[in-house]
Amino acid sequence: MKQLMTGNEAIALGAWEAGVRVVAAYPGTPSTEITENAAKYDEIYAEWAPNEKVAMEVAIGAALSGGRAMACMKHVGVNVAMDPLMTVAFSGVKGGLVLITADDPGMHSSQNEQDNRRLGRFAKIPVLEPSDSEECRDFIKAAFEISEAFDTPVMLRLTTRVAHSQSLLEKGLRVEKELPPYERDPQKYVMVPANARPRHVIAEERLLKLAAMSDESPLNRAEINDKKIGVICAGIVYQYVREALPEASVLKIGLSNPLPKKMIRAFAAEVEKLYVIEELDDVMEEQIRGMGLDVTGKDVFPLVGEIFPETIREKLLGEKKEIAYRYDGDIVVRPPVLCAGCPHRGTFHVLKKAKVNVLGDIGCYTLGAQPPLAAIDTTICMGAGVGMALGMEKVRGKDFSKETVAVIGDSTFMHSGITGLVDVFYNKGCTTTIVLDNHITAMTGHQQNPLTGFTVKGEPTNAVDLEALIRGIGIRRVTVVDPFDVKGFAKVLKEELAAEEPSVIIARRPCELLLKGEKDSYYIEAERCLRCGKCLKIGCPAIEKTASKVPIIHGDQCVGCGLCQNVCGNDGVIRKEGE
Amino acid sequence: MSVKNILIAGVGGQGTVLTAKVLSRLLIRKGYDIKVSEIHGMSQRGGSVVTQVRYGEKVFSPIIAPATADVILAFEKLEAVRALPYLKEGGAVIVNEREINPMPVVMGKAKYPADLESFLNCCGAEAYIFDAYIQAVAAGNPKCLNMVMLGAWAKKAGFDPEECLAVIEENVPPKFLEVNKKGFMRGYDVF
Numbered sequence: 001m002k003q004l005m006t007g008n009e010a011i012a013l014g015a016w017e018a019g020v021r022v023v024a025a026y027p028g029t030p031s032t033e034i035t036e037n038a039a040k041y042d043e044i045y046a047e048w049a050p051n052e053k054v055a056m057e058v059a060i061g062a063a064l065s066g067g068r069a070m071a072c073m074k075h076v077g078v079n080v081a082m083d084p085l086m087t088v089a090f091s092g093v094k095g096g097l098v099l100i101t102a103d104d105p106g107m108h109s110s111q112n113e114q115d116n117r118r119l120g121r122f123a124k125i126p127v128l129e130p131s132d133s134e135e136c137r138d139f140i141k142a143a144f145e146i147s148e149a150f151d152t153p154v155m156l157r158l159t160t161r162v163a164h165s166q167s168l169l170e171k172g173l174r175v176e177k178e179l180p181p182y183e184r185d186p187q188k189y190v191m192v193p194a195n196a197r198p199r200h201v202i203a204e205e206r207l208l209k210l211a212a213m214s215d216e217s218p219l220n221r222a223e224i225n226d227k228k229i230g231v232i233c234a235g236i237v238y239q240y241v242r243e244a245l246p247e248a249s250v251l252k253i254g255l256s257n258p259l260p261k262k263m264i265r266a267f268a269a270e271v272e273k274l275y276v277i278e279e280l281d282d283v284m285e286e287q288i289r290g291m292g293l294d295v296t297g298k299d300v301f302p303l304v305g306e307i308f309p310e311t312i313r314e315k316l317l318g319e320k321k322e323i324a325y326r327y328d329g330d331i332v333v334r335p336p337v338l339c340a341g342c343p344h345r346g347t348f349h350v351l352k353k354a355k356v357n358v359l360g361d362i363g364c365y366t367l368g369a370q371p372p373l374a375a376i377d378t379t380i381c382m383g384a385g386v387g388m389a390l391g392m393e394k395v396r397g398k399d400f401s402k403e404t405v406a407v408i409g410d411s412t413f414m415h416s417g418i419t420g421l422v423d424v425f426y427n428k429g430c431t432t433t434i435v436l437d438n439h440i441t442a443m444t445g446h447q448q449n450p451l452t453g454f455t456v457k458g459e460p461t462n463a464v465d466l467e468a469l470i471r472g473i474g475i476r477r478v479t480v481v482d483p484f485d486v487k488g489f490a491k492v493l494k495e496e497l498a499a500e501e502p503s504v505i506i507a508r509r510p511c512e513l514l515l516k517g518e519k520d521s522y523y524i525e526a527e528r529c530l531r532c533g534k535c536l537k538i539g540c541p542a543i544e545k546t547a548s549k550v551p552i553i554h555g556d557q558c559v560g561c562g563l564c565q566n567v568c569g570n571d572g573v574i575r576k577e578g579e
Numbered sequence: 580m581s582v583k584n585i586l587i588a589g590v591g592g593q594g595t596v597l598t599a600k601v602l603s604r605l606l607i608r609k610g611y612d613i614k615v616s617e618i619h620g621m622s623q624r625g626g627s628v629v630t631q632v633r634y635g636e637k638v639f640s641p642i643i644a645p646a647t648a649d650v651i652l653a654f655e656k657l658e659a660v661r662a663l664p665y666l667k668e669g670g671a672v673i674v675n676e677r678e679i680n681p682m683p684v685v686m687g688k689a690k691y692p693a694d695l696e697s698f699l700n701c702c703g704a705e706a707y708i709f710d711a712y713i714q715a716v717a718a719g720n721p722k723c724l725n726m727v728m729l730g731a732w733a734k735k736a737g738f739d740p741e742e743c744l745a746v747i748e749e750n751v752p753p754k755f756l757e758v759n760k761k762g763f764m765r766g767y768d769v770f
Contacts (some may be wrong), residue, residue, distance in 0.1 A: 004603055004613065079608065106620045132614075132641075166603070166615040167643035236641075243640035321646045324668040325702045327660045332689045333655070334681035336626035372686055395670060537588040541625055544680060545687035556721070 002168040006403040007158055010133035010169060011100060012037035015070050015142030017344050018096070019177040020044055023057035024064035026415065027072030027444040032101035035072050036447075039456045043174060046458045048447055051382075051415040056081035056099065060088050063097035063153075064189060066180045068144055069084040072100040076381065080416070081275060085153065087191050089123040090199040094180070094204075096144035096258055102158045105217040105279040105297075106306040111362060112383065113304065115280035120121065120155040120257050124203050126210055127257035128156045129235040131179035134169040136162065139254065142219060150206055151211075157256075159279065161236040161306070188501045211258040222267050226494040229316060232264065232270025232284060233294075237277050237307060237567070247552035261324055268293050275316065279307050285438035304563050335407050338367045341512030341519075341559035342544040346465030346483030347407070349377040349567060350490050351434075356403050356497070359385035359392070362431075363409040364443045364511075372539045376407075383408065383416030390424050398430055402497045406433045411449040413466065424502045425473050433494045433504045436483075438467065440509040446513065477503035484509060486566045512559055525573050526550045532569040540564060582635035584643045585732075588662040589654030590679050591625045594725035597750070599630040601729060603737065605746045606634045614641035624691055625682075652732050654693045654711070654724065655679050658680070663704070670706050673731050675711035675724065707731065707770055714765040723755075723762030730766025740767050 003012070011034045015023060023046040025035040039046035049055035064068035073081060076098045076352050078101050085099065097270050104110040119129035126146055130139040133353060136158070143154040187195050192539065215544045226247040234242050234253040241250055245572070251267040253259070268274050276285045276297040285297035301307055313319045348368040351358050352375045359377040360366060361384050369376035378388060385406035393401040410415045413435050441447040448454040453463035454458035470478050477499055481489045496503040521542075524535075531549040543564060553564070555577070563572040585602065599615055601720050605670055606613050611634040631643045651672040653659030659674045665727065666672060677745040683689035699706045709731070711734070715724040726747065732745045751759045 004607060004615065118712065136734070138664055160618065161616065161641060164616065164618060166613075167638075167641065168607070239641065241640045308642065308644065309640050320645065324646050324670070325663045325704050327663060327692075327695070327698055327702075329692050329694070330689070331657065331661050331697075332681050332683050332691065334625075334627045334661075336591070337682050339625065370682070371688075509611045539682065539686070541682065541685060544685045 002170050004166045004168055005133045006033060007039045007040040007133050007136040007162040008033035008164070010396060011072075011140055011158070012041070012134035016041045016044060016135035017137065017172045017174050018141045019068055019175050020070055020144070021067035022059060022069040023047070023072065024058035024069070025054045025072040026050070026077055026540050027441050027447040028077050028102070029444055030078070030104060030158070031072050031100060032444045032447065035456060044454050046476075046568040048105075048430075048449060050450055052077035052080040053083060054154060054466065056084045058560045059097060059099075060084055063093045063095045066095045066181055068096040068177055070098045070100060073102070074110065075101055075103040076110065076112060076113055078116055078119055080382075083496075086123055086170055087196075088153050090196055090203050091189050091191055092199070092202070093147055093153060094178070096147035096332070097153040098140065098147060099153060099155050100158065101155060102160070103280070104160050107162065108160050108394050112377065115282060115283060116157055117153070117256060117283045118281060120157065121283070123155070124207050125152055125257070126150070126255060128154065128254060130156070130158070130162060130254070131235050131252075131258050132162070132165070133167040135254070137169055137172070139219070139253050142468055152206055152208055157234055157235070169568045178560075184224060193578045197293065203283075210535070211261065211415060214255050214258050216263040217255050217260070220260045220263055221252050223250045223252060224270060225249050227243075227271050229269055230274050230275065232267070232274070232276040232288065233278065234284070237279060240307065240309040240312055241277060244309040245316065253284065257285060261291060262456045264293070269538055271463060275573075277301060277307060277312060282343070283507060285544040300418060316537060335370060336367060337370065337539065337541050338364065338556050339512055340540055341561035342509065343483045343509035343512070344368055344436055345538055346486055346509070346563050347434065347436055347507045348373040348490065349563070350483070350486055350493060351375050351405065351407075352495055354490060356405050359388045359398065359404065359406045359409055361385050361412055362443075363412055365407060365409060370539070372537050382412050386417050386420030386422055386433050386522055387433075389433070390420070390427065390429040393429050393431055396502065401431050402427070404431065405497070408433065408435055409441075410437040410439065410451050410466070411436060411447075414450045421470065421502070421504070422473055423433065425475055429502055430500050431500075432493075432500055433508045435466065435504060437506050437508040440511050440514060442511045442513070443498050446511070464505060468472045475502050475504055478506070479503070480506045482509055482510050483507040484563050484566060486563070512561065520560040520576050521555040522553050522560060522562065522574055523555070524551060524553055526574060528570060528573045530570045530573070534567050535564040535574065538563060539568055580635050582633055582638055584648045585632040585650045585652060586633070586643055586648040586662055586665050587630040587652045587654075588658040588751050589628055590658060591628050593625045593654045594722065595628055595630050595654060598725040598729050599632060601731070601743075601746055604750060605743060606632070607740070608746065612633060612638045614638045616641040616747050617687060627661060627741065635748065650667055650736065652727060652728055657681070657691065659699065660692075663702070666704055670704055671687065672699060673728065673735060674699060674706065674708045675728060676708050677712045678711060682769050709733065709769050711766065715762055718761040718765050719758040720755075721763075723759050726759045726762035727766035730763040731769050733763075734770055740764065
């Protein structure tokens with residue numbers, strides 16, 4: 001019987017069916033569930049690596065020793081993995097090696113909107129683009145065949161709508177691949193210049209062979225209908241085109257690098273008007289124009305954000321569906337917020353009160369940038385704040401460092417904070433770094449990391465000792481605080497900012513969503529409330545402003561963290577139910 | 580048949596995902612092709628959440644275009660109004676009347692619009708507004724609000740309650756099964 005699966009579940013299933021032995025990844029929306037699902041198969045070794053570069057290297061090692069392996073990450077994760085990727089593209093593989101990139105057109109939960117098809121082209125490797133869950137499963141199997149047949153890593157590109165949409169498919173069976181004996185082959189795998197030069201030649205020749213294959217591949221197919229309009233498209237856009245233009249002819253591209261140029265020429269010759277519709281960059285269009293073909297694409301469609309079926313109908317047919325019902329008043333936005341009981345709320349309250357500059361990065365704590373906390377100055381990428389704090393100190397001096405902190409999550413610190421901190425120590429910075437240790441990778445939906453003591457399969461494992469790791473760098477000032485002890489935290493912060501040497505504060509409290517069991521809620525004793533509004537400034541979704549200026553705590557949302565009690569202007573007014 | 584579109588709108592944490600799961604399993608049993616789309620990530624943290632379900636003989640796009648939804652199933656009033664441009668002319672909107680204040684309202688920086696119910700009743704769409712929270716509490720647990728909403732939809736969409744209950748049985752842990760079934764029936768009997 002057919003089952004409803006997300007693209008991510010189908011990728012994991014496809015990997016299992018293809019006999020994959022190793023899946024390594026770092027969590028990142030919209031890619032995270034691939035590895036979570038791969039971990040459910042006993043035949044697959046799956047892991048959360050500390051970052052995407054390591055994940056890529058684990059997968060490369062597995063492939064070079066003969067097993068099929070896959071590395072999974074979000075689009076910006078591939079930036080981190082580029083170093084090993086660019087060179088394994090020269091050396092080639094042994095067992096099949098597939099890199100999954102999950103791009104995010106529309107930036108549903110990302111800091112940029114880069115188009116990783118360009119990175120596939122840059123690395124000179126094949127790029128596959130499935131358009132639904134069944135294709136996710138089928139294409140991953142095809143990707144491993146191509147990888148081994150052409151001795152190349154393969155990129156499989158998802159977008160959010162493919163990764164997170166569910167469609168029907170029938171489960172298949174796993175085909176085991178026998179492990180060949182391990183053979184040393186330094187000329188192929190030791191990429192010193194003398195060996196890498198001939199490998200570059202081989203990589204270029206390989207691309208020509210792949211181009212010839214692309215023209216024959218069933219991954220690309222022409223669907224000839226009415227010939228007035230012909231559309232070249234790939235991935236989710238194929239589904240949108242079929243939805244919007246049921247009559248049109250379509251050249252569906254599944255293998256988008258290298259493009260099937262003969263097929264494209266033949267298709268162009270068949271249709272009256274040729275379009276290429278692609279989200280984000282003009283990757284296909286540029287090449288099709290380079291072939292001397294007359295094609296319409298980005299002159300009509302945007303380079304930014306998603307393209308929807310209704311956009312296609314509007315641009316190609318001039319048809320626009322009128323909205324039937326619309327409320328004319330102000331529909332208040334409902335932005336995501338830090339959860340009730342979130343430990344980061346305590347940290348940002350302390351930082352805001354101390355009026356310091358806060359250099360952040362990527363995680364739940366990025367929500368600390370939202371009002372009323374509004375306590376983050378910068379968010380660039382994973383781990384960025386630690387190095388940026390040093391850069392600011394070198395421009396603006398040590399006094400600036402005394403009013404500036406970098407904040408970074410526990411998982412993010414392991415991902416790319418350590419090296420920044422080494423730089424601070426090595427180059428005589430005196431910055432203060434705050435590690436927000438909530439015992440989990442929270443933003444992507446609670447994944448384990450090297451500090452938590454559990455693997456992706458939920459098995460107990462070694463946990464890295466965070467304090468020892470930081471002290472091991474040579475940093476002497478390492479203090480652990482409870483982010484809800486706002487007075488204690490503020491005192492430590494003052495001392496550490498003043499110190500003329502690098503310091504680290506670990507703000508340690510588990511993510512509220514990890515805590516099980518009964519939770520007492522708090523209430524405000526109305527008669528004694530000063531109406532100072534301090535409890536409202538922490539931005540807790542359970543505390544609401546009222547007309548009488550005495551806030552109300554909603555019992556169904558309060559989880560009893562007690563932070564409001566700690567910031568209250570009049571001791572004893574905010575109390576636990578029953579006390 | 581032509582493709583039908585159901586848009587489920589709510590607030591992160593209200594259980595829209597389970598509603599979509601049961602609903603889609605029911606449609607698979609009926610032999611339809613189906614696609615479901617939801618965006619994970621940031622929106623889980625108390626933000627607006629939307630799940631889109633499309634079913635019929637053959638479904639291409641997993642997402643619903645504006646002014647094409649047959650039904651909007653809204654777990655919260657403001658979210659119903661936010662999603663309303665997706666409703667097709669003459670479509671139905673089933674709404675839980677309870678209000679959940681978004682952060683700007685909680686902070687006192689914005690007002691929750693006071694006229695949403697009268698707007699929904701007068702806009703021309705087929706509107707069914709009720710207190711799903713009360714029904715969930717009466718069923719034994721406010722958390723089964725999602726099954727109450729599902730029940731209200733099943734009645735309006737003409738689905739057999741017994742068949743729905745069978746699908747709920749397959750998708751809800753035994754511990755919570757009774758209360759979820761009760762919630763479903765309360766929703767089913769509202770209209």
